[in-house]
Amino acid sequence: MRNQLEKLVALQDLDLMIQELKEVQELGFEVKTESSETLKNARDEMTAKIPRPLLGNYERLRKRYKRAIVPIKDDKCLGCFMKLPTYLLTHMQRDEQVITCEGCGRILYWLM
Amino acid sequence: MAIDDLISYFREDLFFADFIAETKEDALDKLVEKFVDAGIIKNKELVSEMLHRRESIGSTGIGKGIAVPHGRTTAAPNLTIAFAKVSDGLEWDSLDGQPVHLIFVVVAPPFEENNLYLPVLGRLVEFLSKESNRDRLKDVTSYDEFKELLTE
Numbered sequence: 622m623r624n625q626l627e628k629l630v631a632l633q634d635l636d637l638m639i640q641e642l643k644e645v646q647e648l649g650f651e652v653k654t655e656s657s658e659t660l661k662n663a664r665d666e667m668t669a670k671i672p673r674p675l676l677g678n679y680e681r682l683r684k685r686y687k688r689a690i691v692p693i694k695d696d697k698c699l700g701c702f703m704k705l706p707t708y709l710l711t712h713m714q715r716d717e718q719v720i721t722c723e724g725c726g727r728i729l730y731w732l733m
Numbered sequence: 734m735a736i737d738d739l740i741s742y743f744r745e746d747l748f749f750a751d752f753i754a755e756t757k758e759d760a761l762d763k764l765v766e767k768f769v770d771a772g773i774i775k776n777k778e779l780v781s782e783m784l785h786r787r788e789s790i791g792s793t794g795i796g797k798g799i800a801v802p803h804g805r806t807t808a809a810p811n812l813t814i815a816f817a818k819v820s821d822g823l824e825w826d827s828l829d830g831q832p833v834h835l836i837f838v839v840v841a842p843p844f845e846e847n848n849l850y851l852p853v854l855g856r857l858v859e860f861l862s863k864e865s866n867r868d869r870l871k872d873v874t875s876y877d878e879f880k881e882l883l884t885e
């Protein structure tokens with residue numbers, strides 16, 4: 622069973638694919654005509670598994686920043702480069718909960 | 734961007750001159766595993782899901798025995814390319830129906846400072862469109878030879 626954060630990350634990955642479908646096709650790659658439909662259906666399936674308030678937050682962030690989920694590097698949010706407080710980082714590693722940056726509000730993802 | 738930049742996205746621990754896989758799916762899974770072994774990604778499942786989904790909307794087999802599976806994933810810290818040579822050839826639903834012998838897996842983060850993912854992908858496709866480059870890649874046995882070819 623995937624945790625909420627993993628579901629959101631999978632959703633962002635899918636959104637990235639949808640966004641660059643045309644560019645990738647222009648490079649000479651095969652993109653079937655029904656691809657948009659296939660990906661839209663996959664997106665609907667995914668979003669159905671994510672609690673509404675969380676999904677709503679993701680969509681709002683996506684509109685505002687383009688990328689709603691950003692990684693943490695050197696204890697910093699890579700969206701706004703604010704140094705994250707220690708309690709937040711330990712909390713996040715322990716619970717694998719969805720944590721947002723206090724500076725920009727983006728959802729944080731621990732890469733390693 | 735010069736072609737010598739292309740090599741900077743490859744790594745010796747993601748270079749496989751004698752790669753063995755049963756099927757396209759098997760090859761993708763095994764190569765994602767290699768990204769994990771190399772310490773580049775942690776979440777294998779997310780990256781696999783992205784690459785398999787990409788194949789489902791159109792094969793990344795671009796013909797002439799080459800496949801370039803690619804995509805962005807939140808699970809990737811930077812733009813990285815893995816190279817694998819399969820001597821027996823793999824069925825990849827390629828545009829020309831030919832089996833695949835050379836696989837380039839291009840994995841990119843959701844955003845990079847210089848936004849190089851699409852240009853690099855394009856550059857790679859361009860490099861591979863030259864018959865002489867393809868022929869020489871088929872003969873490459875070491876990372877040094879590979880590096881030489883890409884930086885010429």
Ligand SMILES: [Zn+2]
Binds near residue numbers: 698723724
């Ligand atoms: Zn932030």
